[in-house]
Amino acid sequence: MKHIFTYIKPYGLRMLFGFLIKVLGTFMDLGLPWVLAYIIDEVIPLKEIKYILLWGVLMLLLSIGAREFNITANRMASRVAGDTVKRLRHDLFQKIEQLSGAQVDYFSIPSLVSRMTSDTYNIHQMVGMMQRLGVRAPIILVGGMILTFTLEPVLTLVLVGILPLLAITVYVVSKKGIPLYSKSQASADKMIRIVRENVNGIRVIKALSKSDHEKQRFQNSNEEVVSNELKAGATMAVINPIMNLLLNGGLTLVVIIGAYRVNSGASEVGKIVAFLSYFTMILNAMLMITRIFVTISKANASANRIFEVLYMEEDLKVCEGLAGEKGSDNHISFHNVTFSYPQRKEEEVEKDESTNVENIDFQIKEGESLGIIGATGSGKTTLLNLLLRFYDIEEGEIYIGGKNVKSYTLKELRQKFGVVFQNDMIFADTIAGNIDFNRNLTKERIREAAEDAQAAEFIEQLEPDIEKDSYEYAAAVKGANLSGGQKQRLLIARALATNPEILILDDSSSALDYKTDAYLRTALRTHYQNTTTIMIAQRISSIMNMDHILVMEEGKMIGYGKHEELLRDCPVYDEIYQSQMGD
Ligand SMILES: Nc1ncnc2c1ncn2[C@@H]1O[C@H](COP(=O)(O)OP(=O)(O)OP(=O)(O)O)[C@@H](O)[C@H]1O
Numbered sequence: 001m002k003h004i005f006t007y008i009k010p011y012g013l014r015m016l017f018g019f020l021i022k023v024l025g026t027f028m029d030l031g032l033p034w035v036l037a038y039i040i041d042e043v044i045p046l047k048e049i050k051y052i053l054l055w056g057v058l059m060l061l062l063s064i065g066a067r068e069f070n071i072t073a074n075r076m077a078s079r080v081a082g083d084t085v086k087r088l089r090h091d092l093f094q095k096i097e098q099l100s101g102a103q104v105d106y107f108s109i110p111s112l113v114s115r116m117t118s119d120t121y122n123i124h125q126m127v128g129m130m131q132r133l134g135v136r137a138p139i140i141l142v143g144g145m146i147l148t149f150t151l152e153p154v155l156t157l158v159l160v161g162i163l164p165l166l167a168i169t170v171y172v173v174s175k176k177g178i179p180l181y182s183k184s185q186a187s188a189d190k191m192i193r194i195v196r197e198n199v200n201g202i203r204v205i206k207a208l209s210k211s212d213h214e215k216q217r218f219q220n221s222n223e224e225v226v227s228n229e230l231k232a233g234a235t236m237a238v239i240n241p242i243m244n245l246l247l248n249g250g251l252t253l254v255v256i257i258g259a260y261r262v263n264s265g266a267s268e269v270g271k272i273v274a275f276l277s278y279f280t281m282i283l284n285a286m287l288m289i290t291r292i293f294v295t296i297s298k299a300n301a302s303a304n305r306i307f308e309v310l311y312m313e314e315d316l317k318v319c320e321g322l323a324g325e326k327g328s329d330n331h332i333s334f335h336n337v338t339f340s341y342p343q344r345k346e347e348e349v350e351k352d353e354s355t356n357v358e359n360i361d362f363q364i365k366e367g368e369s370l371g372i373i374g375a376t377g378s379g380k381t382t383l384l385n386l387l388l389r390f391y392d393i394e395e396g397e398i399y400i401g402g403k404n405v406k407s408y409t410l411k412e413l414r415q416k417f418g419v420v421f422q423n424d425m426i427f428a429d430t431i432a433g434n435i436d437f438n439r440n441l442t443k444e445r446i447r448e449a450a451e452d453a454q455a456a457e458f459i460e461q462l463e464p465d466i467e468k469d470s471y472e473y474a475a476a477v478k479g480a481n482l483s484g485g486q487k488q489r490l491l492i493a494r495a496l497a498t499n500p501e502i503l504i505l506d507d508s509s510s511a512l513d514y515k516t517d518a519y520l521r522t523a524l525r526t527h528y529q530n531t532t533t534i535m536i537a538q539r540i541s542s543i544m545n546m547d548h549i550l551v552m553e554e555g556k557m558i559g560y561g562k563h564e565e566l567l568r569d570c571p572v573y574d575e576i577y578q579s580q581m582g583d
């Protein structure tokens with residue numbers, strides 16, 4: 001929690017000023033019943049209307065002042081809370097952007113999203129509440145007790161008797177209720193996950209007629225949420241009625257004892273009336289303090305989750321002084337690379353000892369092309385993840401241009417690449433904007449890239465709003481208004497647009513028809529001669545003319561060479577070829 005204070009510190013002066021205003025407002029609130037008592041007991045008996053009016057005006061000024069000061073202080077508190085959390089969210093977002101693939105896997109994406117959203121919201125609530133109630137409630141509690149004691153020491157005993165009862169009730173109920181809220185939050189998270197899966201996978205669910213199954217799954221989860229919320233709500237619901245019982249019981253006692261004391265001349269009516277007000281104010285302050293504790297305990301858990309990410313040590317450090325690849329003019333080299341994905345945070349199972357890729361060893365020269373083929377899950381994408389240094393390898397070395405990938409800064413390294421991953425993102429932007437991707441490319445370059453990617457033809461047929469160029473056509477979120485093949489071509493154009501040193505296409509021509517696929521390969525050969533290309537493909541026809549072909553199976557390379565060599569030496573490759581030639 002102490003880390004939060006480093007975020008609050010820059011607003012220290014503003015907060016101090018807000019606290020002072022709040023203190024003034026609270027003192028005015030506290031003064032009101034006292035002035036009322038004074039008017040009833042001392043001023044009214046004088047039967048002088050001007051004094052009554054004078055004190056009445058003072059009361060009015062006090063209540064207006066209290067209102068204004070409290071409103072100003074609350075507004076300042078909201079601003080400080082908003083600014084604090086804005087900085088926190090900004091830093092968290094930046095940190096998440098910098099996390100390595102292994103670290104993202106460790107936390108998991110949904111958990112990072114909830115740290116960015118609900119956890120920062122809890123901190124916002126706490127920072128706001130600490131300023132709004134953190135000053136007011138203790139002042140009312142302590143100040144109120146002192147005032148009631150000076151007004152009516154005997155009646156204060158009623159208050160002293162009731163306060164611990166209230167504190168114990170709130171403590172016992174909250175201790176039971178708060179864990180129930182956490183449970184209900186966990187079941188709500190599960191329900192949200194099901195909703196997300198269903199929204200994302202709505203087509204496949206319909207296509208496979210799994211709607212009923214999914215409805216049932218949602219229904220069960222929904223019922224679990226309702227039942228957990230009911231339990232938590234029913235437990236916490238006890239607090240208010242008990243509080244009311246104690247409050248009303250206490251007030252009745254005060255009135256009865258007060259009446260006796262007034263009758264016997266030991267007290268005055270005004271003091272009893274003021275005491276009744278203080279009694280309500282003090283019990284409410286007590287409740288506020290318990291609410292503050294609940295908010296702090298929630299925010300504490302959230303702060304731990306946020307700072308766990310913020311203080312995560314960078315794991316893809318630049319390693320200076322690493323030896324380069326000796327005596328070679330290779331552009332990309334894998335030397336006996338072995339790697340397995342790290343364990344996820346929420347995975348309690350023992351880590352599977354098997355590796356995801358093992359002993360991968362190949363070299364390609366500048367401008368050459370490498371095709372990778374293999375069954376699903378055989379480790380093809382993993383090789384690209386390692387080349388781009390999303391993860392660090394356990395054994396072996398990877399070199400680009402003779403330098404170990406670990407000795408490049410991540411920016412230097414990634415600038416070498418143009419990449420299209422499987423299911424890559426199309427953003428809700430224009431076609432040109434999606435190709436440019438904030439890299440300030442010229443219009444001509446964007447068009448050339450679109451032509452090479454075989455995208456120009458479909459782009460020119462798009463119809464944007466009147467009098468706009470077709471490159472200004474607005475793509476919908478995730479490219480929902482484009483076909484699968486159109487999306488792939490657009491993504492390839494984005495990858496080609498910077499004339500990259502290395503082009504990576506991960507299964508990104510699967511939705512292209514054979515003719516377009518062939519044109520794309522010709523364009524790559526003719527216009528990107530110096531670009532080293534790595535292409536993962538399911539179709540042998542996409543990679544059969546490449547300089548090298550790598551065949552993967554269960555994380556191992558089971559074939560490497562040219563098409564003819566593999567047909568001869570690699571039975572799996574031959575089998576894939578035979579099965580596809582029959583298409
Ligand atoms: N982020 C990850 N965390 C843990 N395991 C992973 C991760 N990504 C992939 N794997 C596992 O690593 C293995 C290789 O996956 P990879 O994505 O490289 O396969 P692939 O050959 O590209 O498959 P496909 O053709 O289906 O894309 C699989 O067993 C997969 O379950």
